[in-house]
Amino acid sequence: MKYESQKIAYAYFAVAMALFAIQVIGGLLAGFIYVFPNFLSELLPFNIVRMLHTNSLIVWLILGFFGAAYFLIPEEAEREIHSPKLAYLQLIILVVGTLGVVVTYVFNLFEGNWLLGKEGREFLEQPKWVKMGIVVAALIFLYNVSMTVLKGKKTAITNILLLGLWGLALLFLFAFYNPGNLSLDKQYWWYVVHLWVEGVWELIMASILAYLMLKLTGVDREVVEKWLYVIVAAALFSGILGTGHHYYWIGTPAYWQWIGSIFSSLEVIPFFAMMAFAFVMVWKGRRDHPNKAALLWSLGCATLAFFGAGVWGFLHTLHGVNYYTHGTQITAAHGHLAFYGAYVCLNLAIFSYAMPILKNRDPYNQVLNMGSFWLMTSGMVFMTFVLTFGGTVQTHMQRVVGDYFMDVQDQIAIFYWMRLGSGVVVVLGALLFIYSIWVPRKEVVEPGPIERDRLESDPDHVAAES
Amino acid sequence: MREVMTKSMARNIFYGGSLFFILIFLALSAHSHLYIVNSENSAKLDESVVRGKHVWEKHACINCHTIMGEGAYYAPEVANVMTRWGVLDDPESAFEALKGWMEAQPTGIPGRRQMPNFNLSDEEIRDLANFLIWTDNIDAQGWPPNEAG
Numbered sequence: 001m002k003y004e005s006q007k008i009a010y011a012y013f014a015v016a017m018a019l020f021a022i023q024v025i026g027g028l029l030a031g032f033i034y035v036f037p038n039f040l041s042e043l044l045p046f047n048i049v050r051m052l053h054t055n056s057l058i059v060w061l062i063l064g065f066f067g068a069a070y071f072l073i074p075e076e077a078e079r080e081i082h083s084p085k086l087a088y089l090q091l092i093i094l095v096v097g098t099l100g101v102v103v104t105y106v107f108n109l110f111e112g113n114w115l116l117g118k119e120g121r122e123f124l125e126q127p128k129w130v131k132m133g134i135v136v137a138a139l140i141f142l143y144n145v146s147m148t149v150l151k152g153k154k155t156a157i158t159n160i161l162l163l164g165l166w167g168l169a170l171l172f173l174f175a176f177y178n179p180g181n182l183s184l185d186k187q188y189w190w191y192v193v194h195l196w197v198e199g200v201w202e203l204i205m206a207s208i209l210a211y212l213m214l215k216l217t218g219v220d221r222e223v224v225e226k227w228l229y230v231i232v233a234a235a236l237f238s239g240i241l242g243t244g245h246h247y248y249w250i251g252t253p254a255y256w257q258w259i260g261s262i263f264s265s266l267e268v269i270p271f272f273a274m275m276a277f278a279f280v281m282v283w284k285g286r287r288d289h290p291n292k293a294a295l296l297w298s299l300g301c302a303t304l305a306f307f308g309a310g311v312w313g314f315l316h317t318l319h320g321v322n323y324y325t326h327g328t329q330i331t332a333a334h335g336h337l338a339f340y341g342a343y344v345c346l347n348l349a350i351f352s353y354a355m356p357i358l359k360n361r362d363p364y365n366q367v368l369n370m371g372s373f374w375l376m377t378s379g380m381v382f383m384t385f386v387l388t389f390g391g392t393v394q395t396h397m398q399r400v401v402g403d404y405f406m407d408v409q410d411q412i413a414i415f416y417w418m419r420l421g422s423g424v425v426v427v428l429g430a431l432l433f434i435y436s437i438w439v440p441r442k443e444v445v446e447p448g449p450i451e452r453d454r455l456e457s458d459p460d461h462v463a464a465e466s
Numbered sequence: 467m468r469e470v471m472t473k474s475m476a477r478n479i480f481y482g483g484s485l486f487f488i489l490i491f492l493a494l495s496a497h498s499h500l501y502i503v504n505s506e507n508s509a510k511l512d513e514s515v516v517r518g519k520h521v522w523e524k525h526a527c528i529n530c531h532t533i534m535g536e537g538a539y540y541a542p543e544v545a546n547v548m549t550r551w552g553v554l555d556d557p558e559s560a561f562e563a564l565k566g567w568m569e570a571q572p573t574g575i576p577g578r579r580q581m582p583n584f585n586l587s588d589e590e591i592r593d594l595a596n597f598l599i600w601t602d603n604i605d606a607q608g609w610p611p612n613e614a615g
Contacts, residue, residue, distance in 0.1 A: 034540070037577065037578060037579040037580055038574075038576055038577070038578075038580060041572060041580035041582075042572065042582070045530075045580070045582045046529070046530050046538075046579070047525075047526045047528075047529030047530045047538070047540075047582075048526070048529070050529045050538050050540070051529050111524055111525070112520075112524040117524060118524070118526060119523060119524075120520075120522060120523025120524055121523065121528070122528045122529065122536065122538075125526060125529075156473070178523075180511060180515070180516035181502060181503070181508055181511055182519060182533070182534070182597075182600075182601055182604065183502045183505075183604055184499065184502050184503070185519075186534065186536065187495070187498060187499065187502065222473055226471065226472070226473040226476050229473065229476035229477045229479070229480045230471075230476050230480075232480055233476070233479055233480035233483055233484070236480070236483070236484040236487060237483050237484070237487055240484070240487040240490075240491045241487055241490065241491055241494075243491065247498065248607065248609070249534055249606045249607055250534050250536075250604075250606065251502055251505065251507075251534075251604040251605060252498045252501065252502065253497070253498055253501050254607055255494075256494075256498070257607070259494070323608075323609060323611060324611060326535040326609065327534075327535030327536060327537070327539060327543065328539065329539055331539065398614050398615075399610070399612065399614070400611070402612040402614045403614060404542075404614050405541075405543065405614060405615060406542065408614075409579075
């Protein structure tokens, strides 16, 4: 760790990982309720469980982004963060807001209150006071990192990262606009939801991935940054008008069917480019970085984002297909693998890379960490497959044949059982990841001759002690 | 790639192109906004519908149901529920049907998905029914494909 203020990331990552645990356990509970629908049905109904699952996901991913920014900006800008105090204040605001959200949802407090009660738009359910807190926290953050970058060295990585984070904060303002007209509501709701995950978050993802590639492979910065601009150009050129694929059936004009189909199909390109970028950088690599776990997560991120966001997104994005699949388990399948590949893996990659540095030691528990990658990834891929199969059957029975929703759900129960099983695997993987990050131990597998030789002769590379 | 494009070219393409697409998107957004506001159905948007939307929101209905295909996928689509119940053209029957449904929850039947009882007043149920009728009448380009939703 070159700069003292990079330490801020440690606190952000800690809170992010705690919420990650809550998120996957909430998901497991929701998957359990799918097969045992009477479980907790009066105490903690499904809608509350699902809000906890989705909201904690969003918050921990964003906390991870903030942490990543605090970690990499000092190195890129070559100076300390403008004000570490403000950074911790920002974290406190976000933690208070998060606790407020959990208590409000679980105990169903202040229902209907304009300021204190939960708001009922999907993913934006946070009470208004929490939303305001998020805006204040975001402003503090943007001020803090922008000042740091303005006074320091400007690189393409920080430019794109800041652009993404500014976009994230500005687009969030649409969360406050909730017109009484449902069609209008949806039109602007997507300004937050779509333009986040298929717009500005891709800028954040590409820049963090570029940083990781720079560090892990040692490839020339010029090459990395040129790729970065090409990738983010592809992301925004396709993603902005790609918003149209959410405007097919909400009361907007029919021209969105063509614009949405064409541009959202092109959204595959930036994800393919990110995958190509990651592998080409490793191929051209000049450095044998000891943190193999971080490299695995980075490559896994690029690959799974391509499949989850790219391929599974394309699967149901053409309006002729979406007419039948819209709002079925196909959407759920895509949502799970896209978020996992693009944003969960990205965060776990930067955690894996940064945590040993923040703890001021060599990479440790890499075998366990890599094991957690394969556990989580196989669980999530299996989940995506079974939901896709279930969704295909659902689409046919419900949308083509016209059978009623609940009858169809009973028919596809087998897929929900398999989803629950894969969910157990994902949770085990997540807990193993958190253990491997927080409890440093000796590697569980003896290193082979090459790694052993490096341990003995490379002064930068010392074994992790228990 | 070095021969084809320099970093500053890539950067300029990114900024210029993004601005171009943002402008197109904003223009189309403005057009869609006006299209929605001037639609026949929007003229029928009254206070009861807006109150009904708020009932829908404050109980987080969207985290089980979908509405126009968006939401959770745990419970049936509600944007066409009034068509499914055959009460789209009859607000009084829609109210009765919805009241009967809401008050029967939760069923407590083992192995069935459970909907909570939200203890809605008659006024709230009427608003909610009006909201669902209004939503059902949105011109959604023919979606959903059938009344199963």
